[in-house]
Amino acid sequence: MKKDKVIKNKSDKIREVTVALTGLNAIDSPGPGVAVIRCLKEMPDFRFRIIGLSYEALEPGIYMNDIVDKTYQIPYPSAGTESLFNRIKYINEKENLGLIIPNFDAELYNFIKLVPKFEALGIKTFFPAMEQFEKRDKINLFDFCKKNGFLCPRDKTIVKIDELKIPAGKFGFPLVIKGKYYEAAVAHSFDAAQKAFLKISSKWGLPIIVQEFIKGTEINLAAIGDGNGNTIGAVPVRKLYITDKGKSWAGITLEDKSLIELAEKFIAVTKWRGGFELEIMRTPEGKPYIMEINPRFPAWIYLSSAAGQNHPAALVRMAFGEKVKPYKNYRVGKIFIRYSWDLVTDVEKFQKISAFGEI
Amino acid sequence: MKLKSNIATSETGFIFNPSTGDSFSANAVGMEIISLLKKNKPLNEIKKHILDKYNVDEAVFEKDYDDYIAQLQFYNLIDTM
């Protein structure tokens, strides 16, 4: 396997860094935290103290003592930036954090807002700015794609059930009916579309986003940008099998220049800073439609490292101001297969993290 | 009023019910009452102990105590007579 050469050849010095990260929920619908830690552990010139940041007491990473040194509970995103900052400040006083890597979409808004305050504490971060973050939001995605020449399913935001006629006439069936925040349904008829409209709008309110249905192969792409428009790495993966929750069960690295170029173009246009995942639907004609842009590493990011591109490692180096040479290659035909492993622990640990918020 | 015999308590304020697998945490006064219940102390003794130790009116404590016992019952920590 090709290892990162950037620092290794320069010096043998081992650097010690305390890094805090979220996404320890390595469950059936996993967060990427544990995979990111695995990637970091493969950096030969760094020694990490890993601080887990958890939202819930049963996130498996909390109990993985071989890879997580200590875990602190942090407030849910809905509690706001003030409580998050107070908590991080407290953790920093105990742990002297060098770097924070957030791994959830929903928390990133607050972390972006706090960047100047983290900097004042000497904590590095490496993720997109608010402008880039909002551009890729579900509501703005189509405009963004249209403006920059990316393919993306057409959509129409509607507030009245009668308005369903407009996208139905324009896009044809099936249609994807999406809530403002969450939930989506595929409707194959006008009747089904109306039902979905009522169901989703009663739960999540208005407006409703009606999207064109794109048929094809699901491809995911993990990539990382340096914030100046340069691509540091990009690895496309085809999902081999998908769970009933729509998550990858297994995936394989692909060789496809057009997909890499797509990632490069995206990074060049947005000057994306940090890791992200492009969810792509490739039509039978070979056209790649951008379905979603996740502003974080995918849960399968360890595959990128195993295939020769350690994106989290590149992120750490860039966060500390090092110039990183872009990865040009990766191994094609590497497969990840997700498996479950029952970790056994005692009730005392659960009680401790629940009651004291740290363990 | 009897605490279930197999309820495990720890110094740090944790309560564990082995027959349901539920864990609980209690505040200082709550923990104290549980440990007295565990020793099978009757209500008047528990009351006296708390009134002697804490700055609280009898009427207030009685109301809080009843509410607390109802909570313990709700959580299945007490044998119903």
Added chain:
Amino acid sequence: MDKLRYERPSIKQMNAGLMNQYGLKTEYAPVLDIDGVPVKKIISEYGSPVFVISERQLRRNYQNAVRAFKTRYPKVQFAWSYKTNYLDSVCRVFHQEGSWAEVVSRFEYQKALRNGVPGKKIVFNGPDKREEDIITAIKNDSLLHIDHFDELYLTLELAEKLNKKPRVAIRVNMDTGIYPMWDRFGFNYENGQAWNAINKIMASGKLEFTGLHTHIGTFMLVTSAYAAAASKLCDLAYNFRIKFNKNIEYIDIGGGFPSTNTLKGSYLQGVDTVPSIDEFAEAITNTIVNYGFKPEDLPTLILETGRALVDDAAFLLGTVLATKRLSDGRRATIMDFGVNLLFTSYWYDHEISPAQEFTQNSEDMVVYGPLCMNIDVVRENINLPLLQKGDNVVVHKVGAYNMTQWQQFITMRPKVILIDMQRNVHIIRETETLDYITELEKVPQHLTETNL
């Protein structure tokens, strides 16, 4: 021996899926004083519940808003939105700062006059202007913002009768990309109604057409909608200039800027997501400045900002009446204030802070008001310390719409006090009394005796 401080016994299940206690920590932090005046002292002197308004914060908000606009645009005028909070003292603070008045009824109009606002500095909005109101406004040379054609024709008629040329603007509604679209007020832009109204006004020769007004919505969270609105008003102003060879004197962009309260059902905190006044100012002034007017032709920009100027300057102090346990095991706390005083608890998850020190122990609870009505819920779910009967709390950001939409329902409304710049406390509205409430009632002769 000194006895230990008591806290009622409490037990909590450690639930994997529930919100961890670090989620709401800021709400534990006690708020012991407001502008340096202790909460306990206020309650002991003025009773509970009691509304407290910080004059310092009112002025600070106003000055900040003026700065945001004036540093970006040459001609700016604020008009205080009376319906947001029309307590005389609040209005007068804004008038002292230089704000005109924006009113939507005869009652508000009269209040503005009594507060010393000259007629020509009153903006008269809304769909409800009666004949006598329009006559008064015309005589006082106020700015009449016409809402519909019926009002337009009535105004034409009255102008002729009074032999005066009233200063009028039209209210324009439009699609700014937001939902719901407030098309019930004013003349529509897209279907040509607004342009039609302008032409009618100009053709009559009886009215002096001075401005364009819009008010696109309330608690607006996107600045782009204001840019869209400003752009459409500029279109009208520009076409007006071409056709009639005259300049529009002002563009009134209305109100609708949000406060930092958290709307019910929103995932993130209002404090983190609400755009600042500067961001709104940037969107609006950029649009007008870059539209292409000659510098000397730029219209004055009028703003009717209400909520964003007053919400966080007021607090509601209250007291726990009782705590109880609901059938499903949840804790319920009954406060001495409810939806009768805190109308906005229908819209917001109001932040509530304890007004005394507590331990770190906390519990989830429902906060009810004192009314014997099922609807009286202040917070459906909040995590607070172990409150006891008699404990005090502070509700934050209650300055907008509560002191105007509050209800005299079941109980009477409490005092409102103002803490001035020197931290002196003034009662600006007294507690209501039985006599005050029944003053207007009349009992027919046959009902005078009840003989029970």
